[in-house]
Amino acid sequence: MPLLDTLKDWWAREAPFYVVHDVPAAAVQPAGDTGAPCQAGVHYFRLWLAEMRLAQDQAWFTTRHPAVHSLVQLRFGDQDVELPRLSGPMTRPGLDQAHLGAVVHLDHPLTPLLPYNGGIVELSAGLVALEGTRLLGEFVKAIDAVTQVLAQPPVSTALAAVGPVSRAMQTLFGASAGRQHLGVHLAYAGDQLPQALHAGYVAVIRRDASQLSVHDLSVQQGTLRLRGIPPAGVDYMLFRVERVGERDDWDTLASIAAPFRDALTALSHGNAQIADAHVRRAMLEAWTSPDLTRADRTRVCNELKRSYQDARNLGLGLEHTATTLAAAMAGAVPMAQHVRVQPPTLDALLELDQ
Helix, strand or coil, X not given: CXXXXXXXXXXXXXXXXXXXXXXCHHHEECCCCCCCECCCCCCEEEEEEEEEECCCCCCECCCEEEEEEEEEEEXXXXXXXXXXXXXXXXXXXXXXXXXXXXXXXXXXXXCCCEECCCCCEEEEXXXXXXXXXXXXXXXXXXXXXXXXXXXXXXXXXXXXXXXXXXXXXXXXXXXXXXXXXXXXXXXXXXXXXXXXXXXXXXXEECCCHHHCCHHHEEEECCEEEECCECCCCCCEEEEEEEEECCCCCHHHCHHHHHHHHXXXXXXXXXXXXXXXXXXXXXXXXXXXCCCCCHHHHHHHHHHHHHHHHHHHHHCCXXXXXXXXXXXXXXXXXXXXXXXXXXXXXXXXXXXXXX
């Protein structure tokens, strides 16, 4: 049974009324770009478990082991992928049953920075209580250690770990007795709000909607508030969709960054032919990289070529010129300006004498 089917089966057994609320910009301080939609092929996004709080339960860490699972489904490159994640209280050093209710968990990344390619983006997540021995708790910690790989860029190199992680989580949830305290499935599609993937917060609270007015909910400095104070005595999760126009992790894209540096190294040693081959490889990697948006593929190629030509034409050594992808992109044309210009062809980019 696929992992998502296992999680849905848990939800079918535990179906109390939940409050699920897309917090509007007027109720978020500071609002930032809350409510701004992601544009396919232009923006990046990242999903966060911004906050999670557990109601006190005397059985925690004795017969029950808390864990937060998530499964993000989206279009990445030319394939549909699932990114599982397991994290939460089980992995926090020094946390025990006596202090569980006093701890607030903030900013667990559920995904790395991802290009938004359109289509449907789905998030399934839940707070579960797994029942068993302390050995089960160690298993949860082990899975969390592995799933952290999937929360780091670049995604293209981490996809090999998806299958084993999904199977391990499938085994954990399928074999364990337990119950889900709080679960949610969210899906975003199209370019029209509120269905479009957009920046902002979604609160999920284990409370009957008739007992709570969503107009009393707000987010202050990234944490949930109910009539101005933290909600007490309830399980809840607060998710955040981060919308990004410019990457800040260029040098993690090793398939592009490494040959670019090799090109400048060869150039500083006077090996122009080898240098040309390396920079063309870097541009080809950027042109086809699933870790970049469609707009950034051509923009990165432009900056690689510009930086390389500047270094070559000025005859500069490594100590006098940018040697990293991040340094090259520091002077890039802003995305808003780039998308208004007709992109160059690959043949034109690879012609280094133009």
